[in-house]
Amino acid sequence: MKRLAALTLLASLASSAFAQTFDDKFRQLDELLPTPTDTRTASGAPGHAYWQQRADYRIRVTLDEAKRAVSGSETVTYHNKSPDTLTYLWVQLDQNMFRADSANRNIASYPSREAWKTAATPGGQAGLQYEAARFLVESRKFDGGFKIASVTGSNGRPLKVVINKTMMRIDLPQPLKPGASFAFDMAWTFNVPETNVLGRRMGFERFDKEDKNDLFEIAQFFPRMAAYYDAHGWQNKQYLGDGEFTLEFGDYEVEITVPADHIVAATGELQNADVVLTSAQRERLQRARKADKPVVIVTQAEAEANEKQRATTTKTWRFKAKNVRDFAFASSRKFIWDAQGFKKGDTDVLAMSYYPKEGNPLWEKYSTQAIIHTIDSYNKYAFDYPYPVAISVNGPVGGMEYPMISFNGGRPAKDKKTGALTYSKNVKYGLISVIIHEVGHNYFPMIVNTDERQWTWMDEGVNSFMQFLAEQAWEDHYPARRGEPRNIVDYMKSRNQQPIMTNSESVTNRGANAYAKPATALNVLRETVLGRELFDFAFKEYAQRWKFKRPTPADLFRTLEDASGTDLDWFWRGWFYGTDAVDVSVDGITEYTIGTKDPEVEQAWKRAQRDAQPVSVTDQRNAGTLARRVDAHPELKDFYNAHDDFTVTNADRNKYNATNEGLEDWEKALLKEGKHLYLVDFTNVGGLVTPLVLQIELQDGKKYIERVPAEVWRYAPKKITKLIVTDAPMVGLTQDPFLETADTDVGNNAWPRKATPSRLELFKSRPPQDDMMKDYAEKLKVKDPKEANKAADQAVEAGKAVE
Numbered sequence: 026m027k028r029l030a031a032l033t034l035l036a037s038l039a040s041s042a043f044a045q046t047f048d049d050k051f052r053q054l055d056e057l058l059p060t061p062t063d064t065r066t067a068s069g070a071p072g073h074a075y076w077q078q079r080a081d082y083r084i085r086v087t088l089d090e091a092k093r094a095v096s097g098s099e100t101v102t103y104h105n106k107s108p109d110t111l112t113y114l115w116v117q118l119d120q121n122m123f124r125a126d127s128a129n130r131n132i133a134s135y136p137s138r139e140a141w142k143t144a145a146t147p148g149g150q151a152g153l154q155y156e157a158a159r160f161l162v163e164s165r166k167f168d169g170g171f172k173i174a175s176v177t178g179s180n181g182r183p184l185k186v187v188i189n190k191t192m193m194r195i196d197l198p199q200p201l202k203p204g205a206s207f208a209f210d211m212a213w214t215f216n217v218p219e220t221n222v223l224g225r226r227m228g229f230e231r232f233d234k235e236d237k238n239d240l241f242e243i244a245q246f247f248p249r250m251a252a253y254y255d256a257h258g259w260q261n262k263q264y265l266g267d268g269e270f271t272l273e274f275g276d277y278e279v280e281i282t283v284p285a286d287h288i289v290a291a292t293g294e295l296q297n298a299d300v301v302l303t304s305a306q307r308e309r310l311q312r313a314r315k316a317d318k319p320v321v322i323v324t325q326a327e328a329e330a331n332e333k334q335r336a337t338t339t340k341t342w343r344f345k346a347k348n349v350r351d352f353a354f355a356s357s358r359k360f361i362w363d364a365q366g367f368k369k370g371d372t373d374v375l376a377m378s379y380y381p382k383e384g385n386p387l388w389e390k391y392s393t394q395a396i397i398h399t400i401d402s403y404n405k406y407a408f409d410y411p412y413p414v415a416i417s418v419n420g421p422v423g424g425m426e427y428p429m430i431s432f433n434g435g436r437p438a439k440d441k442k443t444g445a446l447t448y449s450k451n452v453k454y455g456l457i458s459v460i461i462h463e464v465g466h467n468y469f470p471m472i473v474n475t476d477e478r479q480w481t482w483m484d485e486g487v488n489s490f491m492q493f494l495a496e497q498a499w500e501d502h503y504p505a506r507r508g509e510p511r512n513i514v515d516y517m518k519s520r521n522q523q524p525i526m527t528n529s530e531s532v533t534n535r536g537a538n539a540y541a542k543p544a545t546a547l548n549v550l551r552e553t554v555l556g557r558e559l560f561d562f563a564f565k566e567y568a569q570r571w572k573f574k575r576p577t578p579a580d581l582f583r584t585l586e587d588a589s590g591t592d593l594d595w596f597w598r599g600w601f602y603g604t605d606a607v608d609v610s611v612d613g614i615t616e617y618t619i620g621t622k623d624p625e626v627e628q629a630w631k632r633a634q635r636d637a638q639p640v641s642v643t644d645q646r647n648a649g650t651l652a653r654r655v656d657a658h659p660e661l662k663d664f665y666n667a668h669d670d671f672t673v674t675n676a677d678r679n680k681y682n683a684t685n686e687g688l689e690d691w692e693k694a695l696l697k698e699g700k701h702l703y704l705v706d707f708t709n710v711g712g713l714v715t716p717l718v719l720q721i722e723l724q725d726g727k728k729y730i731e732r733v734p735a736e737v738w739r740y741a742p743k744k745i746t747k748l749i750v751t752d753a754p755m756v757g758l759t760q761d762p763f764l765e766t767a768d769t770d771v772g773n774n775a776w777p778r779k780a781t782p783s784r785l786e787l788f789k790s791r792p793p794q795d796d797m798m799k800d801y802a803e804k805l806k807v808k809d810p811k812e813a814n815k816a817a818d819q820a821v822e823a824g825k826a827v828e
């Protein structure tokens with residue numbers, strides 16, 4: 026404890042701070058963000074001159090089940106809403122990623138020779154040796170990609186085209202003026218890749234061992250307009266595999282011809298239920314709209330009967346979808362189908378699930394419920410779901426989103442002998458989470474239409490954050506993987522990180538970098554930096570401003586600052602443009618009380634301080650053993666042997682009285698306040714500036730939190746001394762007691778230091794071998810451990826391919 030004169034305190038604090046090398050963590054982002062324009066304002070809102078292109082599609086496709094191929098034709102009407110005259114159009118041929126000679130296949134590389142054997146293969150399949158080897162062989166054999174049969178103008182004449190891998194340029198017969206439209210036709214075919222062999226985001230699954238049927242999940246199935254927009258011109262990044270899709274809004278009319286006994290799920294509203302559905306199915310659908318739990322449209326028994334058929338005729342399903350940026354569908358005779366309506370605010374949606382019997386008992390219980398839960402939760406934080414349907418399909422794709430429809434993996438494991446289907450906790454929550462995630466993608470990026478090919482985090486990170494909020498509302502202690510700050514600590518500590526602001530194709534650790542870290546950052550922003558009220562308003566403002574429009578990162582950053590009334594440049598700089606971690610160390614504490622200037626009080630205090638000093642070893646050993654000369658010869662003692670250094674003299678008293686008379690009343694009162702002052706030294710070990718969350722514990726048992734804004738680091742980002750004033754002596758101080766800042770080393774967060782509790786297990790010198798396979802088999806109640814092993818592998822694989 027130290028005594029000091031009150032007036033010198035603040036001056037000494039400020040001077041110590043400036044002694045460090047200065048790195049301005051609060052520097053504005055001006056040199057990193059694009060200059061605001063009339064299309065994108067400095068506030069982060071669309072400007073008065075905001076524009077975006079539009080493309081309407083009429084598509085007719087046929088699924089050839091026997092050949093596992095799709096053929097189609099389309100009419101695209103492209104509306105040039107830009108202020109620019111265009112002389113050519115770019116079209117995306119994303120199906121070409123599956124070509125044996127595609128850039129995706131050719132640019133595959135590995136960090137090391139060892140890594141290629143175990144790492145994920147270029148198609149995103151799990152790196153099990155057999156699967157990886159099969160991918161390498163099959164991806165070079167598969168005759169994939171679009172075969173473009175024709176590209177013609179509305180007059181039927183061929184248009185000049187140039188194909189550049191996954192892009193195709195169409196040279197326009199005449200320049201397309203601002204405000205004008207251009208319609209053209211294309212015809213094409215492609216072979217459907219087998220998802221479990223070639224991946225990714227679409228394909229078919231074979232059930233050769235079961236009923237010899239296939240299940241088709243079809244997407245990227247037609248040439249789509251590339252995006253042309255104010256910030257980038259034509260989106261010119263090839264589809265290399267990781268960066269997803271950048272698309273324009275439009276209206277779709279799609280006719281899908283499939284075997285007559287197939288059930289089709291698709292983006293949009295079914296237009297000819299009277300032709301493709303039975304009257305019983307139509308009646309059930311009507312009932313589902315007003316039901317309070319899912320109504321089965323095609324029962325499992327009906328689906329199992331369908332599995333045994335092989336229709337020789339076809340049926341054409343007609344769908345319409347308004348204001349969507351893409352279209353996908355699924356088709357199989359294996360589908361069980363259930364539905365339930367949900368109406369709230371401006372939302373009036375039919376939630377529907379399609380799954381094979383292999384998905385039960387999990388799917389009938391959770392899928393449609395999870396869809397409705399997602400919409401209910403996302404509506405609160407973003408905007409009311411505007412589309413008429415929301416669909417979750419179970420098939421080979423681990424997790425992938427399209428407008429109104431999503432493909433979700435996750436199934437129970439099957440006992441080979443008994444055929445019983447059971448599931449683990451991981452499979453259950455993995456399925457609920459993936460459905461929340463993929464249905465949630467309707468909001469980001471299907472409606473808040475970000476450029477996925479540039480920025481994976483803008484849809485995946487934002488959506489993973491929204492997913493976390495929805496998971497919290499599902500049940501208490503929901504096992505959420507991403508969003509909770511303590512869960513990101515291992516990644517924040519890891520080496521070779523990249524900033525979140527890294528292009529989709531260059532991100533190595535997609536799950537942590539583009540999903541978990543931005544989701545966690547937004548959660549920290551909500552709970553710790555801004556608080557829920559300010560954050561929720563600002564986030565909703567972002568969603569409302571940019572729904573059915575295309576925001577860039579700057580629009581997100583600027584809107585959250587603009588609508589929360591808070592400069593967050595330091596936060597974006599640290600969390601999104603950097604790779605530093607939060608790690609604050611509480612280094613030391615000095616206690617002060619304010620001097621009263623009263624000599625009686627002050628001298629007594631000084632005496633107490635002296636008496637509290639430790640007794641030196643020499644004094645301890647001399648005590649009672651060493652004969653002193655002055656004791657033997659008392660005549661050697663004088664005035665000073667009797668005088669205490671802390672004796673108060675009359676001169677001291679007179680001086681105090683004189684001074685006291687000169688003090689104002691408020692000055693006298695201040696001296697008697699009796700506050701306890703602590704100077705606490707903090708080091709920013711991690712480098713990422715953070716608010717301080719200080720839990721202060723007083724001697725009288727009181728415990729409370731002081732929240733200190735991140736700006737506390739503004740003068741000195743590496744080391745600060747902070748004054749804390751308390752009413753009673755402080756006995757403990759903990760920084761970040763609830764682990765809300767993602768602090769990577771909590772060992773240095775407390776004063777006095779706390780030992781980290783940990784368990785040390787003692788082993789026999791030869792430990793028994795873990796039989797995890799047996800454990801897992803017991804958990805799944807599966808007799809044959811090999812089957813459990815396979816189920817575990819499948820779970821891992823499904824988890825890996827979630828987008």
Ligand SMILES: [Zn+2]
Binds near residue numbers: 488
């Ligand atoms: Zn996703």
